[in-house]
Amino acid sequence: MSWTRSRTNFSSPACAMKLARRLASLLLASILALPALAQPATGVYAIQGARIFTLAGAPIEGGTLIIRDGKISAVGGHLEIPAGAQVIDAKGLEVYPGLFDPVTQLGLTEIGQVIATVDVNELGAFNPELVAATAVNPASAHIAVTRASGITHVVTAPGAPGFELGGGGIISGQASVFNLSGWTMEEMQIQRSVAMVINWPSIQTRSFDFASFSDKEKPYADAKKEYDKSINDLSDWLDRARHYAQAKEKGSPALYERDLKLEAMIPVVESKLPVLVTAGKARDIRNADGSEAWKVKDLLKEKKIPVILGPTEQLPEQEDDPYDKPMSQPAELNAAGISIAFSSFGTAFSRRLSQYAGTAVAYGLPHDEALRAVTINAAQMLGLGDRLGTLEPGKIANLIVTTGDPLEIHTQVRYLFINGQLTSTANRHRDLYEQYRKRPESAH
Numbered sequence: 001m002s003w004t005r006s007r008t009n010f011s012s013p014a015c016a017m018k019l020a021r022r023l024a025s026l027l028l029a030s031i032l033a034l035p036a037l038a039q040p041a042t043g044v045y046a047i048q049g050a051r052i053f054t055l056a057g058a059p060i061e062g063g064t065l066i067i068r069d070g071k072i073s074a075v076g077g078h079l080e081i082p083a084g085a086q087v088i089d090a091k092g093l094e095v096y097p098g099l100f101d102p103v104t105q106l107g108l109t110e111i112g113q114v115i116a117t118v119d120v121n122e123l124g125a126f127n128p129e130l131v132a133a134t135a136v137n138p139a140s141a142h143i144a145v146t147r148a149s150g151i152t153h154v155v156t157a158p159g160a161p162g163f164e165l166g167g168g169g170i171i172s173g174q175a176s177v178f179n180l181s182g183w184t185m186e187e188m189q190i191q192r193s194v195a196m197v198i199n200w201p202s203i204q205t206r207s208f209d210f211a212s213f214s215d216k217e218k219p220y221a222d223a224k225k226e227y228d229k230s231i232n233d234l235s236d237w238l239d240r241a242r243h244y245a246q247a248k249e250k251g252s253p254a255l256y257e258r259d260l261k262l263e264a265m266i267p268v269v270e271s272k273l274p275v276l277v278t279a280g281k282a283r284d285i286r287n288a289d290g291s292e293a294w295k296v297k298d299l300l301k302e303k304k305i306p307v308i309l310g311p312t313e314q315l316p317e318q319e320d321d322p323y324d325k326p327m328s329q330p331a332e333l334n335a336a337g338i339s340i341a342f343s344s345f346g347t348a349f350s351r352r353l354s355q356y357a358g359t360a361v362a363y364g365l366p367h368d369e370a371l372r373a374v375t376i377n378a379a380q381m382l383g384l385g386d387r388l389g390t391l392e393p394g395k396i397a398n399l400i401v402t403t404g405d406p407l408e409i410h411t412q413v414r415y416l417f418i419n420g421q422l423t424s425t426a427n428r429h430r431d432l433y434e435q436y437r438k439r440p441e442s443a444h
Contacts, residue, residue: 044068045422046081047401047415050090054391055097055376065095067397070420075391086422090401093414096371097391098152098398099406101350102308102378103276103343106143106156106180107136112348120159122173125230126237129264130173132156133192136185142347144427147180149351150406150413152398153190153388154180155378157197157276170234172197174264175276177384179398181418190396194382196268200279201230241265274382276308297336306339306381311349312359324363330373331364340369341378358407370407396420 045067052063054075066073066082073082081087110117119135136156146154158172174193182188205223209216244262247255267273300307309330316325333340342357344350357370365373376389387396400406401415416423 043070043420044073044082044085045417045420046079046085046087047090047095048081048087050093050095050401052095052391053097053371055372056390056392062091063095065391065399067417067420070397072391072393072395072397072399074393088401088415090415094402094404095391096150096400096402096406097375097389098400098416098418099150099353099374100341100378100388101146101151101154101344101353101374102341102382103175103345104154104156104350105159105347106146106154106350107138107140107178108132108156108158109347110137110140110142122158122169125169125233126171126261127158127169127173128171128196128268129260130158131176131193132158132174133176133178133185133189136176136178136188138182138185138188141428142350143180144424145429146350147416147418147423148413148425148427148430149354150400150402150416151350151353152180152400152416152418153177154350155194155382157195170199170201170230171237171265172199174273177382179418181421181423190387191384193267193273194384195274195276196265197276197278198234200277201227201234202279203227237265238269241269245269297333297338300333300338301336306341306377307333308341308343308378308381309333309356310343310345311352312342312356312363313352327359327363330360330370334365334369339377339381341373341381343378354406355409358409361407367407374407 047065047067049062050065052060052065052075054060060075060077063075063077064079064081065075066079066085068082105120108118108120112118122130133156155175155177157175173196175195175197176192177190177194178185178188179190180188203220203223204226205218205220207216207218208214241262244256244259245266248263248266268275310326312327312330314326316323322328330340330342342353342360344353344356353374357365357374360373361367361370376385379385379387379389388398389395391399397417397420399417400413401417402411402413404411406413413425416425
C-alpha cells in the first residue's frame with residue numbers, strides 16, 4: 001500500500017477563503033452539537049401568591065415580592081409584575097428572610113481530622129490583623145449543605161473557645177460575613193471585617209493531657225495566676241492600641257514605627273468595629289462586661305449587651321445545672337429583655353440552626369422571637385440591619401421560599417435566593433441520599 005501526500009498552497013487567496021469557510025462550518029457544527037445552555041438570568045424575579053413573613057410587619061397573605069439587581073425591589077399584596085421578570089408561582093408556600101448563622105467556621109475547616117483542611121488558628125495569642133475572609137474556601141462542601149437548610153449568609157470567625165477545635169489565642173482576628181453562593185470570596189463577601197474576635201480568658205484548673213490521654217488537674221492558685229496574666233496582657237494591648245491611634249492621628253509617620261497588629265485594633269478602640277467576645281462562665285461574662293448568660297442576665301440587661309447563644313441541643317455546662325438549661329435559657333434571656341441570636345459556633349452543624357431555635361420555642365421562647373433570633377437580631381448586633389434580616393425594599397435579596405415554618409424539622413426549602421439570584425439547593429448530602437436510595441436490592 002502506498003501513500004500519496006498532496007500539497008496545498010495556503011497562500012492562495014481562493015484556498016484561504018475555502019479554508020475559512022470550512023473552519024466556520026466546523027465551528028457552527030460544534031456549537032450546534034453542544035447541549036442547550038441555560039439562558040442568562042434577567043436579574044428580575046417575581047415571587048407570587050405566597051404568604052410572606054417580612055419580619056418588619058404583619059404577614060402578607062397571597063403577596064408578591066419583586067427582586068431586581070440583587071435587591072428587594074418591592075413587597076406587598078397586589079403588585080404589578082415587571083416585564084421580562086421570571087415569575088415563581090408560590091401559592092401555598094411561605095417566604096421568609098434567609099437565615100443567618102452569626103458565628104461559624106464555614107470555609108475555614110473542611111475535615112476536622114485532616115489538618116491540611118483546617119485553617120482556623122494562627123500562632124501567637126494576639127493576631128488582630130488577621131481577617132477570616134483571606135482563608136475561606138468558597139468550594140467547601142459544607143457551604144452547599146448549609147444553604148440547603150435555608151441559611152443564606154454567615155459570619156466566619158477565627159478559632160475561639162466553643163468552636164469545634166478550640167484555641168485561637170486571646171485576640172483571634174477579624175470575623176467576616178459572606179453569602180453562601182459564589183465562585184470567589186470577593187464575589188461572596190458582604191463585609192470583609194464585621195467584628196474583632198476576643199476570647200475572654202478563663203480560669204482553667206482542668207486540662208486534657210495528650211501524653212496520658214486523661215484529664216490533668218492544676219492548682220487553683222496556678223490557674224488564677226495564668227488568668228491574671230492573660231487579663232493584664234489584654235489590657236496592655238488595648239492601652240497600646242489607644243496610644244497608637246493617637247500617634248497615628250496626630251503625629252508624623254516619621255515619629256512612630258508602623259505596627260500592623262496595633263493598626264488593626266484602631267477601629268476597636270475607636271468603637272467603629274464591634275467586638276465578638278466569647279465567654280461561657282458567668283464569672284467570665286461579668287469580667288468581660290455564653291453558656292451561663294442566664295446567671296448574669298440582670299447585668300446583661302443593665303449594660304444592654306446582646307447575646308449570641310450556642311446550640312440548644314446539648315448538655316448543660318455544669319453538672320449541677322438543670323438538664324434542660326441550654327434549651328430554656330433563650331426564653332429566660334428574652335423574658336429579661338435581652339436581645340438574643342442563635343448560632344452553631346462551628347461548621348458541620350450550622351445546617352441545624354433552625355432546629356436550635358425551634359427547640360427553644362418548645363421550652364418557652366415566643367415563636368416570633370425565635371424567628372428574629374435566626375434572622376434580624378444578629379444582623380442588628382453586627383451593624384448589618386440596614387442590609388439584611390427582613391424583607392424590605394432596598395435590602396439584599398437573601399430569602400427562602402418554604403413549604404411551611406422554617407423552624408419545623410419537616411419543612412422543606414423549595415426556592416433559595418442569595419444576593420438576588422435563584423440558587424441551587426443541590427449538595428453532597430442529597431447526592432449521597434439519592435445514590436444509596438437507588439441501591440439495588442441485591443446490595444442490601
